[in-house]
Amino acid sequence: MASNPSTDAGEITLAVRDLRTSFHTREGVLPVVDGVSFTLRRGQVLGLVGESGSGKSVTGFSIMGLIDPPGRVEGGQLLFQGRELRDLSPRERRSLQGDRMAMIFQDPMATLNPVLDIATQMIEAVQAHRRVNRSQARQLARDTLASMGIPSPDERLDAYPHQLSGGMRQRVAIAIALLHGPDLIIADEPTTAWT
Ligand SMILES: Nc1ncnc2c1ncn2[C@@H]1O[C@H](COP(=O)(O)OP(=O)(O)OP(=O)(O)O)[C@@H](O)[C@H]1O
Numbered sequence: 001m002a003s004n005p006s007t008d009a010g011e012i013t014l015a016v017r018d019l020r021t022s023f024h025t026r027e028g029v030l031p032v033v034d035g036v037s038f039t040l041r042r043g044q045v046l047g048l049v050g051e052s053g054s055g056k057s058v059t060g061f062s063i064m065g066l067i068d069p070p071g072r073v074e075g076g077q078l079l080f081q082g083r084e085l086r087d088l089s090p091r092e093r094r095s096l097q098g099d100r101m102a103m104i105f106q107d108p109m110a111t112l113n114p115v116l117d118i119a120t121q122m123i124e125a126v127q128a129h130r131r132v133n134r135s136q137a138r139q140l141a142r143d144t145l146a147s148m149g150i151p152s153p154d155e156r157l158d159a160y161p162h163q164l165s166g167g168m169r170q171r172v173a174i175a176i177a178l179l180h181g182p183d184l185i186i187a188d189e190p191t192t193a194w195t
């Protein structure tokens with residue numbers, strides 16, 4: 001990773017130190033992420049590059065606390081704004097996720113519920129972290145869609161995911177990640193499904 005002198009003085013948003021994540025399979029322990037370290041300062045963009053299966057997505061899931069058995073974060077530090085994420089209770093971690101930190105998944109249906117219209121999902125996402133009424137939440141959802149250049153945001157809000165194109169679904173998933181202006185966005189190949 002190249003360092004950027006203009007931002008080196010900035011505060012550290014995320015420091016990953018010697019992260020190790022493994023999958024415990026019948027064939028044995030698979031060390032997928034083995035000693036990954038990097039530092040991300042406020043305003044910096046960092047790209048992870050590596051061949052398919054090298055552990056880029058698992059690194060992102062580890063930071064977001066989304067590793068489920070048989071996977072396990074075995075070691076290392078995940079310092080977000082100076083707080084060790086691994087020491088937080090599940091509740092504290094959930095409250096940070098989707099608010100101060102957000103993840104955009106390669107597959108927008110990892111974010112979207114197929115049986116709920118977009119408005120319902122975005123309003124729930126707003127109200128999970130803000131004390132606002134439904135109409136204020138809908139306004140924030142509409143503003144976020146509009147700020148991304150999405151045409152006819154009200155029509156999008158009234159649609160179900162299957163009524164949107166793949167690219168539009170991904171834009172909506174990105175809008176949900178951006179709703180609260182997070183300090184950290186983990187984008188896992190967010191444009192792969194963008195057509
Ligand atoms: N639930 C799981 N159980 C067992 N192994 C897993 C599991 N999830 C991921 N892996 C393994 O972890 C390794 C890394 O996967 P990961 O998805 O992080 O790769 P990637 O670098 O994101 O690849 P791509 O560029 O294809 O997205 C792979 O070998 C994969 O088989």
Ligand SMILES: [Mg+2]
Binds near residue numbers: 057
């Ligand atoms: Mg991946």
